[in-house]
Amino acid sequence: MFDIDLWREIFQSINKNRTRSLLSGFTVTFAILLFTILFGIANGLKNTFKEAFADDVTNAIFVRSGRTTKAHKGLQAGRRIQFKNEDFNYLIDEFDHKIEFISARIYRNVSAIYKNEHNNYNVRAVHPDHQFLERTIIHEGRFINQNDLVYKNKVIVIGRLVAKDLFIKEDPLGKYLNLNGIPYKVIGIFKDKGGDNEERLIYMPVSTAQQIYGNNDYIDQINLSYKPDLTFDQAINFGNDISKKLKNRFSVANSDQRAIRVFNMASQTQGVRKMNVVLGIIILIIGLGTLTAGIVGISNIMIFIVKERTKEIGIRKALGASPRSIVSIILAESIVITTIAGYLGLLIGIGVLEWIGPSLKDYFITDPGVRPSMIITATLTLIAAGTLAGYVPAQKASNIKPIVALRND
Numbered sequence: 473m474f475d476i477d478l479w480r481e482i483f484q485s486i487n488k489n490r491t492r493s494l495l496s497g498f499t500v501t502f503a504i505l506l507f508t509i510l511f512g513i514a515n516g517l518k519n520t521f522k523e524a525f526a527d528d529v530t531n532a533i534f535v536r537s538g539r540t541t542k543a544h545k546g547l548q549a550g551r552r553i554q555f556k557n558e559d560f561n562y563l564i565d566e567f568d569h570k571i572e573f574i575s576a577r578i579y580r581n582v583s584a585i586y587k588n589e590h591n592n593y594n595v596r597a598v599h600p601d602h603q604f605l606e607r608t609i610i611h612e613g614r615f616i617n618q619n620d621l622v623y624k625n626k627v628i629v630i631g632r633l634v635a636k637d638l639f640i641k642e643d644p645l646g647k648y649l650n651l652n653g654i655p656y657k658v659i660g661i662f663k664d665k666g667g668d669n670e671e672r673l674i675y676m677p678v679s680t681a682q683q684i685y686g687n688n689d690y691i692d693q694i695n696l697s698y699k700p701d702l703t704f705d706q707a708i709n710f711g712n713d714i715s716k717k718l719k720n721r722f723s724v725a726n727s728d729q730r731a732i733r734v735f736n737m738a739s740q741t742q743g744v745r746k747m748n749v750v751l752g753i754i755i756l757i758i759g760l761g762t763l764t765a766g767i768v769g770i771s772n773i774m775i776f777i778v779k780e781r782t783k784e785i786g787i788r789k790a791l792g793a794s795p796r797s798i799v800s801i802i803l804a805e806s807i808v809i810t811t812i813a814g815y816l817g818l819l820i821g822i823g824v825l826e827w828i829g830p831s832l833k834d835y836f837i838t839d840p841g842v843r844p845s846m847i848i849t850a851t852l853t854l855i856a857a858g859t860l861a862g863y864v865p866a867q868k869a870s871n872i873k874p875i876v877a878l879r880n881d
Contacts, residue, residue, distance in 0.1 A: 486805065496806070497813030503766025504814045507759050507850050508821025508842050514755040516832060516840030518748055529605055531572070531702075533711050534735040535563075535694040535718070544725040553722050553731050557682075557689040563696070566717060570710050574696035575602035578681045584674070585650040586638040593634060595651070595674045597681030605695050606664070608675075613645050613660030620677040627680075629660035631671035654684065704742050711736035763850055778802060778868075799867055803859050810855045818844075 486493045537553040560576050578597035584590060602608070603615040611632060620627055628649060635644045648655040656676065664670035682689055698710050715734040716726070724731040785798055825840045832840060 483808075486809065493809055496809045497816070499766055500810050500813035501817035501820070503762050504817030504850060505821045505824075506762045508818055509824055510755055510758055510762070511842045511846060512821065512825040512840040513832070513837055514751055515842060516829075516837035517751060519838040519840075529573075529607060529697050530737055530741045531697045531700060531707065532605060532737045533696050533698060533714065534737075535696070535714060536733045536735070537693075538730045538733060540724055540728055540731040542725045542728045544728070545723045547723055551731075553724065555691045555694060557691065559718070559721070560691060560694055562721065563694065563714065563718075567710070567714070570698055570702065572697045572699045573601035573604045574694070575599035575605055576678050576691040577602070577693040577695060578678060578685070578690075579692050580681065580685055582651040582674070584634070584638060586647070589638045589640065591634075591637050593672055593674050595628075595676060595681070597676050597678045599678055602675070602695070605697055606666075606670075609663040609665075611661045611663045612643075613658070615660055615662070616675060616677050621679045624679045624683050625677060626654065626656045626684075627659045627676065628656040629662055629675040630658055631673050632661060632663050633668060633671040634674060635661050637672075698738075704738060707738035708736065711738065759850075763853060767853075799863065803863060807855055807859060814850075814855070 535555075537555050540547070540549050540551045540553065543549050555576075557576075560574075564571065564574060575598045580595040580597070582593060582595050584593050596602075598616065599621065600616050600618060603610070608615065608629075610629075613629070615629055616627065619625070628651070630644060630649070638644075638649065639647070644658045644661060647658050649658055650656075651674070662671075662675075664673075678691065682691075698707050702710065711734050715732060718724075718732050718734075719726060719728070722732065788798055822842070825842070829837075829840050832838075
């Protein structure tokens with residue numbers, strides 16, 4: 473295969489039969505091009521779903537309170553349901569064997585000042601587990617810990633953009649940031665894949681916020697995640713059990729959907745998984761159809777090439793060429809054309825995806841792209857198909873007697 477004369481002959485043959493070579497290559501290029509674009513778009517849709525859930529864990533359950541809309545057990549409609557620390561602890565005691573992480577949330581808006589810089593930010597007062605529920609990435613320092621809760625430490629963890637806004641080029645760690653007139657020590661800086669809004673947040677201990685903002689034990693929301701080994705049905709039942717027990721605890725009618733709202737990510741996660749599977753199957757069928765069309769095209773062209781070169785084969789045999797050398801030169805030419813054309817189709821496909829990628833965001837397709845390994849596999853499949861398609865007629869033609877081959881029209 474590394475014979476210089478052989479490769480020179482292959483490229484001379486390709487150059488001499490440009491139309492035939494272009495037709496052979498076009499089939500492969502178009503098949504790989506279409507294959508690349510289809511799988512790129514499919515991956516773009518998957519990226520959209522992945523991005524939508526990048527901010528939180530996929531096994532999360534959010535428990536929010538509101539006002540009752542129905543009278544129940546002698547209590548009027550319109551009551552405000554307010555969670556407290558004891559309700560948070562109740563869930564832990566009741567469902568500890570099913571809970572992976574759990575944290576309360578208290579929301580506040582504050583005016584933050586550091587030296588001559590100031591801005592308004594949202595504060596989330598949380599428990600240490602919140603780091604894992606929110607997929608918070610600690611860039612520097614640390615997150616809130618249990619000691620901060622116990623001693624009600626005036627410490628905060630700030631988002632990357634908060635640090636950029638207020639501290640400019642200074643290192644925020646260890647500095648004191650003034651929030652509504654109260655100094656808090658910055659113990660950590662975090663990043664978040666949820667976007668800029670998530671990186672302009674400030675976290676502080678729940679106990680600190682409760683003491684400073686009202687001297688009470690109220691909480692606004694409870695977030696938790698169920699253990700990953702729970703099945704889909706078990707996760708759904710878990711969410712329903714939380715809703716049922718809390719409604720019973722607060723004397724809320726079971727049909728009242730606004731007093732206590734339990735949002736279970738299990739349903740959304742399951743829906744996305746099913747959609748991804750269906751999408752993958754559809755794209756796979758279309759991709760295989762495209763490759764099949766490419767294989768058929770290559771097969772037909774290979775048969776035509778062998779038939780066209782029958783006289784040439786006769787001359788080669790008359791000059792002493794072995795059947796094996798005749799077959800190998802025909803197949804080598806096919807492999808070279810298929811490989812070059814496949815690579816060209818891959819480059820064009822990637823170029824098209826890069827070009828139209830930004831505009832596809834309007835159609836919920838994010839960063840469409842495809843793994844090179846998949847395209848290489850598809851190209852090798854076409855090469856193998858072309859080789860097999862050409863081998864049989866090439867082998868048959870190589871066994872023809874020279875005088876018969878020379879008489880062939």
